[in-house]
Amino acid sequence: MSEVTRGIIGMPLHLAMSSKLSRMQFHSCAQGLLAEIERLQRFETAYKEFSDKTDWVRPDPAGQEVGMHVADILRKRCDDLTSHNQAQADEIVRLRKDQVEAISDYNAAVDRKDKFIGECDRLKIENATLRKFIIEFAQADAQIAYAYAALCGEQP
Numbered sequence: 001m002s003e004v005t006r007g008i009i010g011m012p013l014h015l016a017m018s019s020k021l022s023r024m025q026f027h028s029c030a031q032g033l034l035a036e037i038e039r040l041q042r043f044e045t046a047y048k049e050f051s052d053k054t055d056w057v058r059p060d061p062a063g064q065e066v067g068m069h070v071a072d073i074l075r076k077r078c079d080d081l082t083s084h085n086q087a088q089a090d091e092i093v094r095l096r097k098d099q100v101e102a103i104s105d106y107n108a109a110v111d112r113k114d115k116f117i118g119e120c121d122r123l124k125i126e127n128a129t130l131r132k133f134i135i136e137f138a139q140a141d142a143q144i145a146y147a148y149a150a151l152c153g154e155q156p
Contacts, residue, residue, distance in 0.1 A: 008025055
């Protein structure tokens with residue numbers, strides 16, 4: 001508030017209203033003060049709203065937050081949360097990469113298992129073929145032994 005405004009407001013009523021000029025000055029000054037009051041009330045309303053919305057920050061400040069301005073505390077907490085979220089996002093990316101590798105390893109293991117099963121099936125067929133051959137060989141050997149014994153005059 002300027003000195004002129006203080007002088008006009010502090011002027012005794014009989015002087016303030018004595019002439020048209022002094023009444024106009026008083027009125028003009030009063031209008032300016034009303035505008036200033038309205039402007040300050042908007043600031044007060046904004047401050048109260050900000051204060052109401054940020055009171056939760058004040059009751060339990062962390063050790064490093066003592067003595068800090070509420071806006072600085074909020075900025076610090078937002079920065080901390082942002083870095084924490086970034087760390088989690090990085091971890092998710094890493095886990096997804098690990099998941100892709102695990103799926104690839106699993107698919108490779110399934111392919112090896114399928115090849116192994118195929119090889120086992122092939123060996124089973126080969127084993128059955130060999131058993132059949134051994135049986136036929138044993139039968140042929142028995143027939144040869146019987147024929148040899150018959151030729152030599154022995155009892156088979």
